[in-house]
Amino acid sequence: QLQLVESGGGLVQPGGSLRLSCAASGSTLNYYAVGWFRQAPGKQREGVSCIMMSDGRTYYADSVKGRFAISRDNAENTVYLQMNSLKPEDTAVYYCAADPRHTEQDMCALGLTDYWGQGTQVTVSS
Numbered sequence: 001q002l003q004l005v006e007s008g009g010g011l012v013q014p015g016g017s018l019r020l021s022c023a024a025s026g027s028t029l030n031y032y033a034v035g036w037f038r039q040a041p042g043k044q045r046e047g048v049s050c051i052m053m054s055d056g057r058t059y060y061a062d063s064v065k066g067r068f069a070i071s072r073d074n075a076e077n078t079v080y081l082q083m084n085s086l087k088p089e090d091t092a093v094y095y096c097a098a099d100p101r102h103t104e105q106d107m108c109a110l111g112l113t114d115y116w117g118q119g120t121q122v123t124v125s126s
Contacts, residue, residue, distance in 0.1 A: 001026050001027075002024060002025075002026045002027040002032075002098060002115045003024065003025050003026050003115075004022055004023070004024055004096045004097070004098060004115055004116065004117035005022070005023050005024075005025075005096075005117055005118070006020060006021065006022050006094065006095070006096045006117045006118065006119060006120040007020070007021045007023070007120060008020040008021050008120065009094060009120030009121045009122045010121075010122070010123070011123045011125065012086055012122075012123070012124055013124070013125070013126050014086060014087060014088060014124055014125075014126055015085060015086065016086050016124070017082070017083060017084045017085075017086065018083045018086065018122060019080055019081065019082050019083070020036065020080065020081040020083065020094055020096075020120060020122075021078055021079075021080055022034065022036070022078060022079045022080070022081075022096030022117060023076070023077065023078045024077045024078070024079075024098065025077070028074075028077060029053045029072075029074070029077050029079070029098060030053050030054060030074055031053065031054060031100055032053050032098045032099060032100050033050055033051070033052050033053070033098070033099050033100075033102055033103060033104045033106075033107040033113075034050065034051055034053055034072070034079045034096070034097070034098045035047060035048070035049060035050025035051065035059070035070070035079075035096075035097055035098075035104065035107050035108050035113070036048045036049050036050070036070065036079075036081045036094055036095070036096060036097070037094070037095045037097055037108075037111070037113075038090075038092035038093065038094045038095070038122075039092055039093055039095070040089075040091060040092040040093075043092075045095075045111065046061060046063075046092075047059075047061060047107065047108030047109060047110075047111060048060075048061050048063075048064055048068065048081070048094070048108070049061065049064060049068055049069075049070040049081060049108065050070070050104035050105070050107045050108035051070045051071070051072055051079060051104055052103065052104045053072055053074060053079075056072065057103075057104055058070055058104060059104045059105045059107075059108045059109065061108070063089075064083075064090075067083065067084050067085045067086075068081060068082065068083050068084070069081070069082045069084075070082075079096065081094070083122070086122075086124045087124060088124050088125060089124075090122060090124050091122060091123050091124050091125070092122060093119040093120070093121055093122075094119065094120050094121075094122050095116055095117055095118075095119045096116070096117035097113040097115060097116050097117070098113065098114070098115045099112060099113040099114050099115065100114065101114070
């Protein structure tokens with residue numbers, strides 16, 4: 001059974017940076033789409049960025065394009081989300097997710113995923 005564990009969240013000032021990590025165990029991610037979703041209080045869950053582990057194709061939500069970068073380390077079975085130029089509206093719980101049946105675009109845009117991590121809080125505030 002695939003398990004996902006996020007780390008790297010925290011409190012950061014506007015304009016700052018954070019890097020989130022998603023480490024997987026129980027199965028190799030090589031044939032999965034893996035991504036990051038976020039949910040702020042009172043808002044719907046949003047697909048932020050997703051990546052195909054096999055070939056590195058990526059998807060980004062319009063709200064984070066140019067500021068966030070997703071990357072993968074297949075040898076370490078880990079996916080990262082580098083978040084730069086953070087804004088207060090980026091504040092949310094960020095969840096790692098993985099799915100073996102869908103593309104990175106379908107996963108992020110449609111929320112199609114089988115496996116979820118426990119989430120990590122990101123707070124952007126001065």
